[in-house]
Amino acid sequence: MEPAPVKAKPQGRLLVSTQLDAKDELEERLERCSGIVQAMTNGLSEREANDALTANVCKGQQQHEEVCLGLFTLVLTEPTQAQRCYRDLTLVNRDGMNVILVKINQILMEKFLKLQDVPRTQLVWLVRELVKSSIMGADGVVMTLLKQIAGGDISSKNLWLAESVLDILLEQKEWVLKSGMLIAMSVYTYLRLIVDHGTNNLLPLRQKEVDFCTSMIREKFMECLIIGRDLVRLLQNVARIPEMELIWKDLLHNPQVLSPQFTGVLQLLTARTSRKFLACRLTPDMETKLLFMTSRVRFGQQKRYQDWFQRQYLSTAESQSLRCDLIRYICGVVHPSNEVLSSDILPRWAIIGWLLTTCTSNVAASNAKLALFYDWLFFNPEKDSIMNIEPAILVMHHSMKPHPAITATLLDFMCRIIPHFFPPLESQVRQGVFNSLTFIMEKRVLAHLAPLFDNPKLDRELRSMLRERFPEFCSSPSPPTEVKMEESASLEMDNHLLDKEEGCYDNTEATFSDDEEEINNKGTYDGIQQLGRLTQGKKRDFRFHPIKEAVIEEPADITPWLHHLDDAMKEKVQQLQKTSDTEAQCEVMQDIVDLILEEDFDSEQMSAMSSCLAELFKDHFRGDLLPEEITEESLEDSVSKPVCVVFRTLVTMQEDNSGFSVLLDMLAEFYQKQPKIGYHLLYYLKASKAANGKMMLYESFAQATALGDLHTCLMMDMKAFQSLDWETFEQYSTWQLFLAHSIPLETIIPILQHLKYKEHIKAQLIKNNNQPRKRQRFSDLFALAEEYEDSQAKPPKSRRKAAVSSPRFRKGAAPPTNNEEETASSTASEEEDSKPKAPKRKRKGSSAVGSDSD
Numbered sequence: 001m002e003p004a005p006v007k008a009k010p011q012g013r014l015l016v017s018t019q020l021d022a023k024d025e026l027e028e029r030l031e032r033c034s035g036i037v038q039a040m041t042n043g044l045s046e047r048e049a050n051d052a053l054t055a056n057v058c059k060g061q062q063q064h065e066e067v068c069l070g071l072f073t074l075v076l077t078e079p080t081q082a083q084r085c086y087r088d089l090t091l092v093n094r095d096g097m098n099v100i101l102v103k104i105n106q107i108l109m110e111k112f113l114k115l116q117d118v119p120r121t122q123l124v125w126l127v128r129e130l131v132k133s134s135i136m137g138a139d140g141v142v143m144t145l146l147k148q149i150a151g152g153d154i155s156s157k158n159l160w161l162a163e164s165v166l167d168i169l170l171e172q173k174e175w176v177l178k179s180g181m182l183i184a185m186s187v188y189t190y191l192r193l194i195v196d197h198g199t200n201n202l203l204p205l206r207q208k209e210v211d212f213c214t215s216m217i218r219e220k221f222m223e224c225l226i227i228g229r230d231l232v233r234l235l236q237n238v239a240r241i242p243e244m245e246l247i248w249k250d251l252l253h254n255p256q257v258l259s260p261q262f263t264g265v266l267q268l269l270t271a272r273t274s275r276k277f278l279a280c281r282l283t284p285d286m287e288t289k290l291l292f293m294t295s296r297v298r299f300g301q302q303k304r305y306q307d308w309f310q311r312q313y314l315s316t317a318e319s320q321s322l323r324c325d326l327i328r329y330i331c332g333v334v335h336p337s338n339e340v341l342s343s344d345i346l347p348r349w350a351i352i353g354w355l356l357t358t359c360t361s362n363v364a365a366s367n368a369k370l371a372l373f374y375d376w377l378f379f380n381p382e383k384d385s386i387m388n389i390e391p392a393i394l395v396m397h398h399s400m401k402p403h404p405a406i407t408a409t410l411l412d413f414m415c416r417i418i419p420h421f422f423p424p425l426e427s428q429v430r431q432g433v434f435n436s437l438t439f440i441m442e443k444r445v446l447a448h449l450a451p452l453f454d455n456p457k458l459d460r461e462l463r464s465m466l467r468e469r470f471p472e473f474c475s476s477p478s479p480p481t482e483v484k485m486e487e488s489a490s491l492e493m494d495n496h497l498l499d500k501e502e503g504c505y506d507n508t509e510a511t512f513s514d515d516e517e518e519i520n521n522k523g524t525y526d527g528i529q530q531l532g533r534l535t536q537g538k539k540r541d542f543r544f545h546p547i548k549e550a551v552i553e554e555p556a557d558i559t560p561w562l563h564h565l566d567d568a569m570k571e572k573v574q575q576l577q578k579t580s581d582t583e584a585q586c587e588v589m590q591d592i593v594d595l596i597l598e599e600d601f602d603s604e605q606m607s608a609m610s611s612c613l614a615e616l617f618k619d620h621f622r623g624d625l626l627p628e629e630i631t632e633e634s635l636e637d638s639v640s641k642p643v644c645v646v647f648r649t650l651v652t653m654q655e656d657n658s659g660f661s662v663l664l665d666m667l668a669e670f671y672q673k674q675p676k677i678g679y680h681l682l683y684y685l686k687a688s689k690a691a692n693g694k695m696m697l698y699e700s701f702a703q704a705t706a707l708g709d710l711h712t713c714l715m716m717d718m719k720a721f722q723s724l725d726w727e728t729f730e731q732y733s734t735w736q737l738f739l740a741h742s743i744p745l746e747t748i749i750p751i752l753q754h755l756k757y758k759e760h761i762k763a764q765l766i767k768n769n770n771q772p773r774k775r776q777r778f779s780d781l782f783a784l785a786e787e788y789e790d791s792q793a794k795p796p797k798s799r800r801k802a803a804v805s806s807p808r809f810r811k812g813a814a815p816p817t818n819n820e821e822e823t824a825s826s827t828a829s830e831e832e833d834s835k836p837k838a839p840k841r842k843r844k845g846s847s848a849v850g851s852d853s854d
Contacts, residue, residue, distance in 0.1 A: 012024070014077065015116065024114075030072070030073040033070035034069075034070045040056060041053065053067050053088060057092050064093075071089040075089070076126070079122060082122060082125065098137070101135070104144075108144045108147075108148060112284075124145070124165070131172050131175060132172065134175060139179040143182060143185050146185060146186060147283060149162045150322075151325050152196060152318050152321045153313075153318065153322075154196055154202065162193055163205055166190065166205075169212060177219070184226050184277070185280055188227050188277050191231075192234055194210060194213070194237075194238050194241070210238075214243045214247065218258065222259050228268065228271040229271055229272065229375075229378065230278070233374060265425075266378075269428075270380065278328050279333050282325060282326070287329075287706060290309075291334070293346055295675060299347060306354055314358055320359065320361055320364035323367075323368045323371075327372050328371045331352075331371075332375070335672070336348070337614065337674050339676070349394035353395045355368065356372075356395070357403075369413045370417070372392045373410075373417060375389055377433065378429070382563070389439070393446060400452065411453070411462060417429070434470075441473075449473040450474055453470060453473055454474050556616050558573065558577060558611070561609075561611045564608035573616075576589065576616055586644075589642040589645040590645050592609075596663065597659040606666050607669050609666060610670040614674040617641075620642070621680070625683050635688075636689070639683070639687050643677070643680065644688075647691070648688070648690060649663060650663050668704040672705075678701070678716065681697075698714075701713075
């Protein structure tokens, strides 16, 4: 008898899925809503159907949303009914199409790559109809749609999308001209895409793009001016096209023709490009992958992620141009938090080094180097951020040993770009590069530049050119001043060169370097203390030695961001900085929230404000969230921090309130600077009485973040949550122990909350270095369980003290993060107390399990 064939999973009409994919929740909901609408209108005339739908939406918010989403789904899946369904939608909706705009944005950010062909075509058709109807908020949807057009991709689907959106912009030009941001965003997008469309078969599309960009630049130059210096970079790439060459001539020699307020190209070059433009040239999927690599992947474990990214986006000849977009995004948008900078997370310079090594054409390599140094050329310390220029100096610094050719070509480029970028502005470019190098020294990104500029690994001609261009930075450093620290191990944890001679950009193992490079332990930039990075090394004892450096808090430095805030906001932030009383801080924070809701709070202010708050409140994200003694009063105290004022305000607001989205956007910006804000919000929603029943707020927050997805955001926050108390090694070992003895779960659960890994589990599981093969007993652990049953949570008064030693820092093992200073100091004290003891004789028949494999 043959087995029955496996039934194929029913394929939905919206998304492409495989047998392994779970049913998509969004697709299920939309199909359910379309079913409701169809059941309500089947067999009715158009007038009767419209009356039925109108009557239903009046019943309440839920019914309104179901009908709107049902009609929306039918527009996407039933092209023949689309016109009628859209007409019904315009008649019955009661929220200015807001529910539809939100859903379109969600699909564009989360599901666009999975859309089947018909819904994808219909989605663009629907956006065109929304624009024709001048629906408020349609410009935001068009900008999200622009983001889905990938650079370096000339596949048929991507070309179709680029032309379809361009047709909307051309057809509805008068509507486009009403939105300054849409003008700037679309010009930025299509100037960049023109570069990809140079082959003969794509020339008609390229001509349409050129005509659109030319008309927008000439008619609305001041709106295009807000792009900043990257507008010049994009125009340089298309300068040989006749229409663009004419714009270049006016830009350089006759700026008043473009706008009476325009003074010349220097005005553009001195304006930093906002991150929203740099981010718009990465699709949501690219952006999510890059953010994951720069916030979750450990240095040394990045190869498989890079391989995947290269296969997906960088494997074709056309994708050479995408590297510039990626490098500009990494320099200008990915500004890691203090916590990430001081951890072993994959640094930005390593990703950029990898991208440079994947360039296979000279043009792509030159453009990539220009993208890397672009913020150096007119750098102004008062306006620009150290984080924009840090990757270039670090990729040169860290490549000197493993890849000296990369360092040499970058240094050569840095020297030659000064006279060749734009000869009439040579002095300004030289000053910009000088400012960059000076600021790098001031902020202690590197302690000295002489080891880089006057290195024997560089050829004589390059070293001579460097001495000629930058004599101030080529002199030998003075002897280092004495640095008092409790442990010399701390001195090993600063900026190092890489010892391993190859592979620093891919699958190298993370270990400590034994190099003799800079040992200054107080080097900071933008208020970020360089606690150290794990780098490559050899000839080292690979045990993990805790750092006993006392934590010295430096005052929060928010100066780089204050000038972006208006006077009222600046005053409140400075007031927040001066007070240390929690209650007073909460009052000031409430004033700040009120100002945010009252004023026109643009994205630049939002970014600056979130940077200020992340720096001012960094103490609030250290230590345990949960109070030691859990009572109603202690729980409320734990959610009475200033940052919770934002949570509390959001909890009291309705989602359709305009201020709700503004505060959510600020939290999303905050999340980029301080990822812990995510699980602090989760904790607040669970611990605060005021937030009872408001867990949906977290979903809104997740969708507002750059991740844009509840599942991904929640997974990352949960991962961050689980290191708060027990180390991963102790968790793993404890569960292995319980499983080995087949202990019932109901016995384990009551004990877990009373186990302290620092005092028991580590002591039992980790062998003394002098006893590598001796098995140890776990009787103490089970004695603890017996004592717990007798004393009901009272700690045992006397316990045998077991020998403790530090775990081997094995090759490839994940080193512990330094999220909590308490953990490091506690572990250090354990090492001090541990002494070698005479090995005990193992009794016959013992069931102890304690080998290395355990």
